[in-house]
Amino acid sequence: MFLNRSEGFALALPAALFTCLVFLVPVGILLSAAFQAEPGVWSLQGYVDFFSQPLNQSVFLRTLKLGVLVAGTSAVIGYAAAFCIVNLPASSRGRIFGLVVLPLMISPVARTYAWIVILGRTGIVNDVIVGLGLSETPIRLLFTETAVFIGLLQLFLPLMIISLVSAMENIPQDVVPAARVLGASWFQVFFRVILPLTKEGLVIGGTLVFTGALTAYITPAILGGSKVLMLETLLYQKVNVSNDFVSASVIAMILIVMCFSANLVLKRIASVRS
C-alpha cells in the first residue's frame, strides 16, 4: 500500500470524472425529468398519466411476467445443466463449459435473428406443422409473447448456468452421495442439500437473467415488434414516435427501480431460507 493519497486520487480522477460527466450527470437529469410533468414543476403526474393508460399497464405487466418466467425457467434448466457439467470428467468439463459461454460473445442481433429463421412463416417449425398436416396454413409464431420468451431464454440462460456451475463447484464432492446413501430421494437431495448450498449462485444468476430480460431491447424489437411491446421497446416508441419525453423518463425510472429491487428481493429470499 502506498500512502501518498493525492497521487492516488490523481490516478483515479480521470476515470471517475469521465464517468460522472458523460454518464452520471445526464442520467441523473433524465431521471429527475420523470418527476417534472412540466419543466421546473415537481410532481408525480408523469407516473399517474403513465399508469392510467391501459396499454402502458399491460406493457408493464408483460415485462414483469416475461422477466419472472425467463428467470424461473432458466433456473430450472440451469440447475439441471450445471449439475451435469459439474459431474463431467475434468477433460470434457472445460469444453462443454466453453460451449455454454460461447454464445455470450456473439452479437445479440445475430443470436436473435436465428429465431426469425426458425419461427418465421417459412421457418422450420412451420414447415413441420404444415408438413404434418397440423395446420393448413403457416401459424403466426413470430411477434408473439412465446417468441420473445424463447429468444430471451436463449440469450440469458448461459448467465444462469455459469453462476450455478461456479456455486456448485464449491460444494464438497461427497455431500450428494452421502445424502443419497443416507436414504434421501433426489427430490430431497435437491431441496435440502444442493439448493441451500448454491443459493448465492442462484441469486446472482437470477438477478442477471431477470434484469437482463427486463432491459433487453433487441429481442422484443425483433421477435415482438410493435405487437408485443416490452418497457424498452415502449420507451423507444415514446421517444421516436410520440416524442413523449416525460413518459420516456418515467419508463427509465421504472426500469431502474425494477432492476435494483429485483436484486434486493432475491437477496432477501436467499437470507430467509437459511
Add this chain to the structure above:
Amino acid sequence: MSRLTIWLILGTTLTFLIGPFLIVIFAGASAGEALSFPPQGLSLKWYAKVFTVESFRASFALSMFLAIFGTLTALLIGIPAAYALNRYNLPGAEAIRTIVAAPIIVPGIIVGLALLRYFVVPLDVTITMALFVTHTALVLPYAVRVVSSSLNNLRADMEEAAVILGCTRFQAFVKVVLPNIRGGILAAFILGFVTSFNEVPASLFLSGPGVRTLPIDMLSYMEITFDPSVAALSALLAFMSVAIVFVAERLLGFSRYV
C-alpha cells in the same frame, strides 16, 4: 445420475443454445432469394453480397473504430484508476469503484437517451463523438474490473523493491507492473472490444443518417429486406467473435480473466 441422462440434458441444452447458429449459417448459404430453412440449394452469393452493401461497409468501419479506440481510451484512463484503487489506501475507494461501475448497471437505452438529450444536444457534440464517448463509458467498468483482478494477483512488494533499488514510482510501474499485468490488459481489451462491437441499446438513440453502428444497421436492414444476407452477416459476425475468443483462449487462457 446415469451418463445417458447427463448427456441427454446437456445435449438438449446445448442444442437450444448453439443450434440456432448452425441454422443461420445454412440459411445464409441459400441459393434462393427469400430467407428459408432448409435453404433452397447452396451458394455463397449472400455471403459475398454482404461485402458489397455500402451501408454495411460504412457501419462496420464505424463499429470497428468505436470498439478499438473506445476500448483503448477506456484502458488509458481505466488502468491508472485500477492501479490507484488497488495500491493506494484511498478514502472513498468504494465510492469511486461504484461510480466507475455504474454504466453497466443502468440499462443501455437509458444511457443513450440521457446522453442524447443532456450531452449531445446542449453541448452540440457530433454523433460520432457521442458514440465514442458512450462506448468508452460502457467499456470502462470492464477495463477497471479485469485489470484490478490482475493487479490483485500481483504482490506489491515487487514494485516496492524496484523503488528501493532506485526506480521512480513511474519507472517501477512501467518496468515491473505493466509486464506482469499484460495478460489482464489484453483480456480487458478483448472483452471491451466484443462488448462495444455488439452493443445496441445505448447506441440506438445516438444514430443519425449515415452514422450507424453495424448491429443497428442490421436491425434497420432486416426491417425492410427479407433476403438471406442478414443471416450471412450474422454468421460472419459469429465466426469473428468465436475466432477472437478462441485465439485469446489459446494465447493467454482468456477465461481466467473474465
